Amino acid sequence: SSSTLRKLKLSIISTTALVGYLLLSNPARASENPIFGYPHLLPSPYTMRAGRLVIGSDAAFGLTDFIQISSNVILDIYQTYNAQVKLSLLDYPEFALALTGGWVSFNYSTYSLSNPNIQVTSWLPGFVSAVSIHPSLAAFFGGNLSISKSTLTTQTIETSGYIRGASGEVDLSWAYNPHKKSLGNVLSTGVTYDFSYQIYGVGVSHYWRGFHLGIHYYPNAKTYRVLPIISGSMALDI
Numbered sequence: 001s002s003s004t005l006r007k008l009k010l011s012i013i014s015t016t017a018l019v020g021y022l023l024l025s026n027p028a029r030a031s032e033n034p035i036f037g038y039p040h041l042l043p044s045p046y047t048m049r050a051g052r053l054v055i056g057s058d059a060a061f062g063l064t065d066f067i068q069i070s071s072n073v074i075l076d077i078y079q080t081y082n083a084q085v086k087l088s089l090l091d092y093p094e095f096a097l098a099l100t101g102g103w104v105s106f107n108y109s110t111y112s113l114s115n116p117n118i119q120v121t122s123w124l125p126g127f128v129s130a131v132s133i134h135p136s137l138a139a140f141f142g143g144n145l146s147i148s149k150s151t152l153t154t155q156t157i158e159t160s161g162y163i164r165g166a167s168g169e170v171d172l173s174w175a176y177n178p179h180k181k182s183l184g185n186v187l188s189t190g191v192t193y194d195f196s197y198q199i200y201g202v203g204v205s206h207y208w209r210g211f212h213l214g215i216h217y218y219p220n221a222k223t224y225r226v227l228p229i230i231s232g233s234m235a236l237d238i
Helices: 002-025 073-077
Strands: 052-055 058-062 067-072 081-091 095-107 119-123 126-134 137-144 167-176 185-194 199-208 211-217 226-231 234-237
Touching: 067 073, 073 081, 095 137, 185 211, 199 226
Parallel strands: none
Antiparallel strands: 052 058, 052 234, 058 067, 067 081, 081 095, 095 119, 095 126, 126 137, 137 167, 167 185, 185 199, 199 211, 211 226
16 A cells, blocks of 8 residues: 555665664774674674775675675585675674675585485575673674575485574684784684574684684584684785
């Protein structure tokens, strides 16, 4: 009805205005908490500055100072084709928040010849947030839905740690050995759960200056249980 359409338009306009207000009036970009840039497997709620390109196990590019696009190269190599976009919304010393969007496409038969030949393509809207517990300790919370026309199944397939569905994650990061002008090294850990495929994962990683190395392990997946994490190996400002 016309009344419903007007309400929908007003809702879209109000949401757009709110997002615009948060982006334009956010006073905390200069006072962001540096530890919020060091989660385990979750993306940081921060985005790279415009024109910066980083290549590692993830390839990412800053479209603007608050919009970033990326893809997990490891998953691409194993034919789990994927892309993500991140919009930084809130950035305060005690809390930061970003909205995320993702796309993933894979075939069950890629992970095991016994799996059915079914191509799955999904959209993954979600979020990531960070909370300061202590100047050297932060918790990260994130997750995403999975919207797909394909019929997802767990009964007739051998599951893989590289399959992606609706999921949630909690990370914890601790900064130690600080330097006068930097946060120092950061040790991170995380727990994940995929609600679509009932796969859980645990992992640990470490940050040195400009370099992130770690693993994430999926104990109850049938194949590809270990996901390596390597990032920050090359950064360019374009």
